[in-house]
Amino acid sequence: MAVAAGDAVRWVELSADVMVAEREHLTKLDSAIGDADHGANMSRGFQAAVEKLSADSPGEPAAVFKSVGMTLLSKVGGAGGPLYGSFFMKLAEPIGGSEQLGPEEWMAALRAGVEGVKARGKAEPGDKTMIDALMPAVEALETAVAEGASFASALERSAAAAEQGARATVPLVARKGRASYLGERSAGHQDPGATSSHLLLRAAAEAWG
């Protein structure tokens, strides 16, 4: 399949559903090494994004992503708001006014989104942040596309890589964000932001797979 504006909206809706469904879980993860607000932040932000989309009905995927980015920026706050806000704003850049996204375009978009998060948050892989889910996801997507995998299978492989990346944050010691205050005590807990990043990419695989 190819991703049209409606499909992009569908992704955001699925993301909102899963953020609401996983709110407690994200809260628990953020309680352990943060300030217990990541679940509330993400569900508030994505619900607001869905509302805004249904009011505006943007015409192409890039406009959907921009709208979501703006909403997250203005509704979420915390570290998550600007980081996911930048992520969505940057997703829009490489794809211009395309009506439909194929695997190649999504690959470019996701790479741009992840680089946007890196640029804003200055986190490196291994710092125990959302980068640890996003980076493997974009790499897996690129490999899959290079191997000529179907869009569905490429999305699935990217979501699986994000999941593994999120899991792999457990033993890490945080070096960025609030969890870094804990020093060694941050090890042994999964990073909430990496977890929500996995949920996002899993929702994309579901929406478009």
Added chain:
Amino acid sequence: MAVAAGDAVRWVELSADVMVAEREHLTKLDSAIGDADHGANMSRGFQAAVEKLSADSPGEPAAVFKSVGMTLLSKVGGAGGPLYGSFFMKLAEPIGGSEQLGPEEWMAALRAGVEGVKARGKAEPGDKTMIDALMPAVEALETAVAEGASFASALERSAAAAEQGARATVPLVARKGRASYLGERSAGHQDPGATSSHLLLRAAAEAWG
């Protein structure tokens, strides 16, 4: 026996010991229908009274009682301070400068002490206060003396009456002091002040019996 100044001091010492030993118990009773300070108040007050006595070594029982009354007044606070303070001050009045108290004199002293508490606090029997232990105690003492009982047995009967009076406060609804705010909810709990009054009279029976 007859009660000399040293015996009066011994009573106060035993009272201090028992207030310290029963501190938690009095606190628990006061938690249920009051403000959880009766145990602390009584042990603080009687310990101070003992210290003061050992500094001053008063020469006759009335002087001992006055000293204790003054100390309780200035160290205890709350309702207990002025009430027990008055009790001890008034104990001293009928016995003047007597070197030794027999049953008759103790009877007059106790009657005066209890009337002092009544005058200050305006409580009637049945109001669920220390009066409900003190009044039966003085009445039992008077009956015993009238019947020609020994001092020891009169003291014992007075302490037993106080104990029974304290127990009999359980079903009562308080009409005086802090417990009265509870209305019907004060029923079902033993009054802390009646309980400490029993401890005092029990200590007298032990000291002089």
Added chain:
Amino acid sequence: MKKLINAPESVVSEALAGMAAAHGDQVKVIEPNVVVRVDAPRQGKVGLISGGGSGHEPMHGGFVGPGMLDAACPGAVFSSPTPDQMLEATKAVDGGVGVLQIVKNYTGDVLNFEMAEDLAEGEGIEVESVLIDDDVAVEDSTYTAGRRGVGGTVLAEKIVGAAAEEGRPLGEVAELCRKVNAEVRSMGLALTSCVVPHAGEPTFELGEGEVEIGIGIHGEPGRKRSELRPVDEILPMLVEPILRDLPFGSGDRVIAFVNGMGGTPLIELYIVYRRLVQLLDEAGIQIARNLVGPFITSLEMAGCSITLLRADDELIRLWDAPVNTPALRWGA
């Protein structure tokens, strides 16, 4: 029990030492545990003293200073202070024209202040006493010790303090205090119990979904337990009994006071105040002035109380007058 203390016995004296060190420009602490305005006695000014058990901070020590109290007597935690404290307070603040005792209506406080009054008059100082009994949760009948003094005390100390500062005579100052007491009503609730340091455990137990309505400030149980519901639904349980009691009527102006019991964060007190504004609006009552914060507390108890004082121009003027104390300060 988890407290930042050294020992239950030393709580009051050490806190007073800290207070004296922190607010040496406003107050001094003299023996036996009396907080006195640093420039006391003021000749020709009626001295204003109050006192009560500790554990209600900032009341009363935090209200000592120009425009409010001249001295405060802190007792042990939740125990009324003793007559010798009050006597020393009276002597320290007597400016030759008499001293007013503001007494919260609790048996212990009343008895101790009565004795203090006798002692002070024995020393030739003219003393008047006014009882504050504003808590509508308690029935005022021969079956109780009468209504408790709660939040109204704070408002009375401010307003009467301003009048004393103006140099009014003892009789007038006492009369004003009686008037404030006649026009003020309060009621409180608790979500959790406090822990008295000596007791070491909660005075009462409340279930996760329960709230105690009509609570005092000493962890005394209230009149009834209720289900903990959204604050918009709970607040009428405090406000309606107050409005019914006075009775306040449409067109009245009030000073509205939302008090925190200690453990409830300020953000919640503002949510309470928002609802109070709605309820008074519905009743046609105008809030002329307000006070929101933890001013008469019950250690770390979570909860709040509402106090409404019906106020005329005179009371509002005295409320607005400058005050300069550790806990209340404006115009100075």
Added chain:
Amino acid sequence: MKKLINAPESVVSEALAGMAAAHGDQVKVIEPNVVVRVDAPRQGKVGLISGGGSGHEPMHGGFVGPGMLDAACPGAVFSSPTPDQMLEATKAVDGGVGVLQIVKNYTGDVLNFEMAEDLAEGEGIEVESVLIDDDVAVEDSTYTAGRRGVGGTVLAEKIVGAAAEEGRPLGEVAELCRKVNAEVRSMGLALTSCVVPHAGEPTFELGEGEVEIGIGIHGEPGRKRSELRPVDEILPMLVEPILRDLPFGSGDRVIAFVNGMGGTPLIELYIVYRRLVQLLDEAGIQIARNLVGPFITSLEMAGCSITLLRADDELIRLWDAPVNTPALRWGA
């Protein structure tokens, strides 16, 4: 969870409504959730704005008013506010000579204020930002997000607010803020966790005999757990790291700030202050001014923090300058 709220979603907006109603003479609340000085903008005066997650009341909204902040942006509970709030704040307070953002050093706050700075400059308003990072519990290294901004923020907002009120230019005001940040250090501890309304349960669990040392203001766990001991023994665990860090030395004068985390009663904060005085005395450090109370809280968390600001005559003069805000007021 036992809170006087209606719903976790409405906590911030309802509290702001209550705050606006209570302090209408000092502040107004404008969309989207910005607390603004009632007489803003002041022409020719540098605008001072700050902000952060809610749940730390009275900070920052309670510090809006003459002599302190011009506007505050409250985020959701414990979540940094958003750039559009900061942009509206900036526009509302811009008096034509620029706006200073005082930002506590948390990733979220920093990122959001950075974006707001870009937006405001896009609208032609000159903006400077100063980060406050005074918490010595956090190592400042490439392995952390850097030190957190805690109690020093309150002192900075007061002092810098006084300088802005004097009409000093933006560059000077920002420089002064950096100086305050360079000279201030803090450290805190918790006896209990807070409960974030959305989470509904304590962020962390502490045993009956435990204390968490080096806590932040968001229920973030601290650096280590310790046995709860008498406060006289615990306080050096906060004070020594502070003194070592700056380093403060004999002869220094400081503004000493004992902050309550929300659930700790004032009586305990004075016991803490008493011990702080002793410890500073031993170190030869003179307390020139002090502040004791709950000013930067963490909902109902029990605990305290210590903040020391090394102060010269200039900082003390600015500290003493009049301030008229809901939570800090003197000289006005």
